Amino acid sequence: MSVLLSARGIAKAFGGVQALNGATVEVEQGAIAGLIGPNGSGKTTMFNLITGFGRVDSGEVRLGERNITNLPPDKVFSLGIGRTFQLTRVFARLTVMENMIVAAHRHERGEGFRMPLARAGGAATRRRAMELLEFTGIAKLADNRAETLSYGQRKLLELSYVLMAGPEIVLLDEPAGGVNPTLIGTITDRIRELNKQGTTFLIIEHNMDFVMGLCDVVTVLDYGTAVVTGPPEVIRSDRRVLDAYLGTAEGDDDDAAA
Numbered sequence: 319m320s321v322l323l324s325a326r327g328i329a330k331a332f333g334g335v336q337a338l339n340g341a342t343v344e345v346e347q348g349a350i351a352g353l354i355g356p357n358g359s360g361k362t363t364m365f366n367l368i369t370g371f372g373r374v375d376s377g378e379v380r381l382g383e384r385n386i387t388n389l390p391p392d393k394v395f396s397l398g399i400g401r402t403f404q405l406t407r408v409f410a411r412l413t414v415m416e417n418m419i420v421a422a423h424r425h426e427r428g429e430g431f432r433m434p435l436a437r438a439g440g441a442a443t444r445r446r447a448m449e450l451l452e453f454t455g456i457a458k459l460a461d462n463r464a465e466t467l468s469y470g471q472r473k474l475l476e477l478s479y480v481l482m483a484g485p486e487i488v489l490l491d492e493p494a495g496g497v498n499p500t501l502i503g504t505i506t507d508r509i510r511e512l513n514k515q516g517t518t519f520l521i522i523e524h525n526m527d528f529v530m531g532l533c534d535v536v537t538v539l540d541y542g543t544a545v546v547t548g549p550p551e552v553i554r555s556d557r558r559v560l561d562a563y564l565g566t567a568e569g570d571d572d573d574a575a576a
């Protein structure tokens with residue numbers, strides 16, 4: 319197995335807050351990798367820096383052999399890294415299909431919205447969009463405005479949108495957050511199926527059943543540092559992970575064990 323995505327020694331401060339403190343995350347080609355950690359531990363910041371939303375203070379991001387550190391978001395997207403956002407960023411006033419056409423255009427041209435939608439959505443693009451919407455289970459909503467979708471359906475639209483580019487790796491920021499159990503099941507199934515077809519994943523998620531059931535390998539962030547990386551069964555019982563979540567102070571070990 320070779321490393322597809324690596325973010326090594328990433329540091330980033332916002333004013334006095336050290337959001338990332340030399341953290342390293344590596345994802346093997348073909349893996350479903352998880353990124354977990356308490357609120358504020360730097361997970362979303364890591365995604366932002368990998369995908370060009372903000373510049374690293376230090377460290378290096380690589381896609382395969384290529385150094386992609388601080389490239390702009392559309393460049394990162396067109397090189398094969400798709401992502402979704404913790405709070406979905408679909409275009410609320412556009413229909414589901416129009417959102418998909420925007421995604422296709424963004425990928426093909428490496429730019430946003432200069433071409434009117436009517437001209438941008440050729441028959442082949444629409445066919446591909448419908449296939450993906452059928453895959454994610456929201457094809458019947460194709461002509462509805464995105465703002466009418468439930469939160470879980472928006473997450474599925476965002477996943478569909480990202481897939482229009484045929485990404486090599488997809489970064490998902492809390493795909494199960496606020497989503498009902500039925501749709502969580504759909505999202506899980508779709509991730510597994512895409513992974514079988516060759517797509518690599520890096521997933522931030524608070525839902526531990528979701529992470530532990532889906533991921534091959536998990537990295538735990540705590541205060542901007544990657545404290546441990548390993549398979550779910552190792553992560554589950556690692557003392558440093560319990561400490562990160564429970565906030566056990568250094569030196570408290572004896573008391574906590576009692």
Ligand code: ADP
Pocket residue numbers: 332335336337355356357358359360361362363364
């Ligand atoms: P997580 O996704 O793990 O909950 P974040 O990466 O969102 O954590 O945030 C890590 C830390 O960096 C937090 O303390 C957060 O308040 C801070 N932070 C993140 N983005 C910004 C920003 N744009 N400006 C200021 N502080 C930020």
Ligand code: MG
Pocket residue numbers: 361362363404
């Ligand atoms: Mg976050």
